[in-house]
Amino acid sequence: MKVIHTRGELAREVEAVPGAVAVVMTMGALHEGHRRLMREARQRSAFVVVTIFVNPLQFGPNEDFEKYPRTLEADVEACRAEGVAVVFAPGRDEVYPTGAPSITMNAGPLGEILEGASRAGHFAGMLTVVQKLLMLTRADVAFFGEKDFQQLALIRRMVHDLELGVEIVGVPTVREVDGLAMSSRNRYLSPEERRAALALSRALREGAVHTEASAVLAAARKILADEPSVRVDYLALTGADLGDAPEAGPARLLVAARVGATRLIDNVPLTLERAV
Ligand SMILES: Nc1ncnc2c1ncn2[C@@H]1O[C@H](COP(=O)(O)OP(=O)(O)OP(=O)(O)O)[C@@H](O)[C@H]1O
Numbered sequence: 604m605k606v607i608h609t610r611g612e613l614a615r616e617v618e619a620v621p622g623a624v625a626v627v628m629t630m631g632a633l634h635e636g637h638r639r640l641m642r643e644a645r646q647r648s649a650f651v652v653v654t655i656f657v658n659p660l661q662f663g664p665n666e667d668f669e670k671y672p673r674t675l676e677a678d679v680e681a682c683r684a685e686g687v688a689v690v691f692a693p694g695r696d697e698v699y700p701t702g703a704p705s706i707t708m709n710a711g712p713l714g715e716i717l718e719g720a721s722r723a724g725h726f727a728g729m730l731t732v733v734q735k736l737l738m739l740t741r742a743d744v745a746f747f748g749e750k751d752f753q754q755l756a757l758i759r760r761m762v763h764d765l766e767l768g769v770e771i772v773g774v775p776t777v778r779e780v781d782g783l784a785m786s787s788r789n790r791y792l793s794p795e796e797r798r799a800a801l802a803l804s805r806a807l808r809e810g811a812v813h814t815e816a817s818a819v820l821a822a823a824r825k826i827l828a829d830e831p832s833v834r835v836d837y838l839a840l841t842g843a844d845l846g847d848a849p850e851a852g853p854a855r856l857l858v859a860a861r862v863g864a865t866r867l868i869d870n871v872p873l874t875l876e877r878a879v
């Protein structure tokens with residue numbers, strides 16, 4: 604496995620690949636969720652590139668860019684254990700050689716709701732770096748987690764609308780045994796916050812037992828209300844494509860909340876028999 608830091612080295616690595624290039628993009632601090640993505644990628648291709656880059660463009664001024672965990676040595680070992688071919692861990696100037704770009708992606712209406720309503724500019728910054736990394740890695744197929752469901756939906760939309768010719772594969776959320784969705788930000792949680800944070804996955808699980816929209820929301824709300832240290836940002840029931848009118852059939856229940864200073868998100872699929 605090679606660990607490289609420049610776009611020149613990356614270009615040399617990917618140009619000689621005979622088969623498909625599969626890419627897993629991450630911000631590092633790798634956990635079992637990331638490793639599941641790598642394993643899925645390895646099933647599809649002998650040549651997997653993992654990118655590790657904490658993208659400043661997708662963080663708001665009051666967010667955790669500075670304190671985001673950076674654990675490159677351990678991350679490299681995790682990638683090695685998963686049979687990854689190349690780890691691309693560029694510095695900021697390598698990704699943005701001309702400084703902050705004046706032209707960025709527009710995430711459209713789907714970028715304004717849910718996460719987009721709380722994190723102005725987040726999805727434009729995310730899509731901009733994803734597009735860059737797809738180009739730099741010359742990816743044929745890219746793997747993203749359903750834990751960041753709106754992100755996955757937006758990447759699919761970008762690839763479709765701009766005809767980028769890359770296959771996007773979504774991978775179900777990997778959870779701790781007690782249900783908490785794995786996330787690099789979980790390491791910010793104190794033991795008490797870690798316990799309170801279980802309300803998110805519990806609320807989704809209890810909600811998904813029901814098949815009628817108002818019962819889904821009522822059950823989830825009750826669980827969240829019983830945990831006062833969890834400050835809910837949104838609890839939303841949408842269509843499976845995040846369209847905001849859930850019809851009968853496949854749907855998605857999503858939650859975002861602050862636990863202490865940490866903002867967490869989670870979501871589950873469910874099936875509605877009736878919208879109301
Ligand atoms: N629990 C998980 N299960 C499946 N995929 C995941 C999980 N957590 C993250 N991923 C996916 O890994 C990729 C990289 O995500 P990222 O590095 O931001 O990790 P993260 O744990 O989501 O971090 P953060 O806590 O900052 O949101 C994304 O496609 C993301 O959806």
Ligand SMILES: CC(C)(CO)[C@@H](O)C(=O)[O-]
Nearest residue numbers: 628629630658729732751
């Ligand atoms: C896709 C991504 C690597 C882009 O910075 C990031 O948003 C993430 O880790 O989910």
Ligand code: BAL
Nearest residue numbers: 630661662725751754
């Ligand atoms: N895991 C999604 C990237 C972010 O929160 O910035």
